[in-house]
Amino acid sequence: MKKKTVLISFIIIAFLLVLTACQNSTEEEQGNNDINLHDVPVQASIDGLAHHYHTGDTIELVVRADEINDYRDWHWYTRVDDKEWLEASDQSHNVFHAVAETNGLEIKAILFDDDHQPHLQSDSVTVMIDDHDDDHHHEHDHSHAHDESSEAVYNGYFEDTAIEDRTLLDWQGDWQSVYPYLLAGDLDPVFEKKAEKADMTAEEYKEYYTTGYETDVERIMIEGDTFTFYTQDTEMSASYTYDSYEVLTYEKGNRGVRYIFKRTSGDEDMPHYIQFxxxxxxxxxxHHFHLYWGNDRAQLLEEVTNWPTFYPYRLDADGLVHDMLAH
Incomplete structure (x- = not known):
């Protein structure tokens, strides 16, 4: 009986030792994960940082990986004065939103894989706040600040030598059509604002954009090289490959670049060509884009009156209006 008791005690002690070892191993592994979290390779960049902000301005940043991958789980981190990186709450997509409050705030993003392991990270950017007394600057949202060169490009004035090829990395994500918001009257404040500085009335602007925005495609997902179109009744997908770009000259003398992608496989009802x-x-x-699609590459280039427009799917009506007024 005594031997049996000793044996049971030995088994219990051995079990406790194994359990303790497992716990230590788990804690050590967790510790290693914490240490390695910020040591993954820098293979992404952040766009959208303004030269400076005023206190209370909106910060909107977008991160993109250097190469296409299948992961979408972005986490954002911030720190001040080289202190510990802290994860930003409610920021689990490739877009970062915050209010400018802290000068010198560093921001970066880390992409996690399907096993929730850190895969890669972006370089960090630093928010600079300058509350100078300049009423002109206070009227602008600095999250969309442009220098003179980028402003000229945005308005369609640039040299051919400045044009570069692009990949679908630039348009990855979940996008929604703004057409339903126009029909619901949500975009009326945008047209009213435009009418204050132009010869057209708000009603004329709305008519113009109704023609431009019209589409039955309510949502588009772009993942890797795959497009998925959603209408009210259908969902269809196909893969596309880059098919170069074309430069268009408009009536006003300004120009635009269409980036073209050609279908390689997938649903036969998907368009042969998609142009951004x-x-x-x-x-x-x-941050948004106009999209043209169809089966005739050359004919699509002639289309300049209907340009379905897509913004991030996460934006509600107020977010869309805010973004449009900032441009």
Whole structure:
């Protein structure tokens, strides 16, 4: 009986030792994960940082990986004065939103894989706040600040030598059509604001944009090289490859660049060609875009009156109006 008791005690002690070892191993592994979290390779960049902000301005940043991958789980981190990186709450997509409050705030993003392991990270950017007394600057949202060169490009004035090829990395994500918001009257404040500085009335602007925005495609997902179109009744997908760009000259003398992608496989009802126009002429993450699609590449280039427009799916009506007024 005594031997049996000793044996049971030995088994219990051995079990406790194994359990303790497992716990230590788990804690050590967790510790290693914490240490390695910020040591993953820098293979992404952040767009959208303004030269400076005023206190209370909106910060909107977009991160994009240097190469296409299948992961979408971005986490954002901030720190001040080289202190510990802290994860920003409610920021789990490739877009970062915050209010400018802290001068010198560093921001970066880390992409996690499907096993929730850190895969890569972006370089960090630093928010600079300058509350100078300049009423002109206070009237602008500095999250969309442009220098003179980028402003000229946005308006369609640039040299051919400045044009560069682009990949679908620039348009990855979940996008929604703004057409339903126009029909619901949500965009009326945008047209009213435009009418204050132009010869057209708000009603004329709304009519113009109704023609431009019209589409039955309510949502588009772009993941890797795959497009998925959603209408009220259908969902269809196909893969596309880059098919160069074309430069268009408009009636006013300004120009635009169409970036073209050709279908390689997928649903036969998907268009043979998809063309992007987003006021950019070199690689950068898009904040919104105009899209043209169809089966005739050349004929699509002639279309300049209907340009379905897509913004991030996460934006509600107020967010869309805010973004449009900032441009």
């Amino acid at each position: 126009s987003d006021h950019a002429i070199a690689p950068q993450t898009a």
